[in-house]
Amino acid sequence: MTDDTADSTVPGDSEDPNDDQQYHLExxxxxxxxxxxxxxxxxxxxxITDVWDESEVVADHREYRTATGTVEETPISVTSTGIGSPGAAIAVEELARVGAETLIRVGSCGAIQPEASVGDLVITTGAVRQEGTSKEYVREEYPAVADHTVVGALIAAAEQLGYDYHVGLTCSTDSFYAGQGRPGFEGFEARGSEGLVEELKQANVLNFEMEASSILTLASLYGLRAGAVCTVYANRETGEFRTEGERKAAKTASKAVAILDSMDETAAEAGADRWHPGLDIDR
Known part of the structure; x- marks a missing residue:
């Protein structure tokens, strides 16, 4: 056996050996x-970075593009995750490894309640885990919940910006088609798809999207803060579909980061572990 062969069998060589740079996000x-x-x-x-004070792309690999800058003099970053929970979970894992503490999903969604009009925002308080990624981390009964300070900051941001918004439950799926009750190729219908939308509607779920539940679940497992805000592009109840208001979610989430920074400063000055409604927001 040569020395080279011996080296290749050292335990851990199958993992990325680079401690300075994350494998997928770079x-x-x-x-x-x-x-x-x-x-x-x-x-x-x-x-998203167009609404910030300044920004610079710091990495661009596969579906993961990352930029860092400031908004209202507050440090902020953005990382794209691609479509679906597997890619989003990788982003959460690797961002946590390099110091991220607050994660906010920013995207588009399909509403299933008639009051959520195209162009409105949906701010997620919790998510139905109808995706497989988070199930590989923790039992199915574990809840996917947003951090209350992040939810509060997103609501405050939407109020300050004057946007119409709705607050409540989201359903995250692995499939844009079968998983959201849509017919597949040549009209294929997945088992149970005919009653899916109505069941979720009756349970007061507001919208469909594909990443929030995994982000919220992993954030809770790792002691991070997370939330989600999406612009409604389609309403399954009214039949509307328009790619309208894309920048609303970006502006709301960006402003929420500045508000969170103020909330954290206020909590620290008050000697509290975290911000609560008894404290002011100076933003």
């Missing part, structure tokens, strides 16, 4: 702020 310590926005589409990164 970011390292110091590349990202403590608060990171998570859109799906890499093309949304530029649309």
């Amino acid at each position: 970011v390292g310590p110091g590349d990202v702020a403590e608060s990171v926005l998570l859109p799906g589409n890499p093309e949304r990164v530029a649309k």
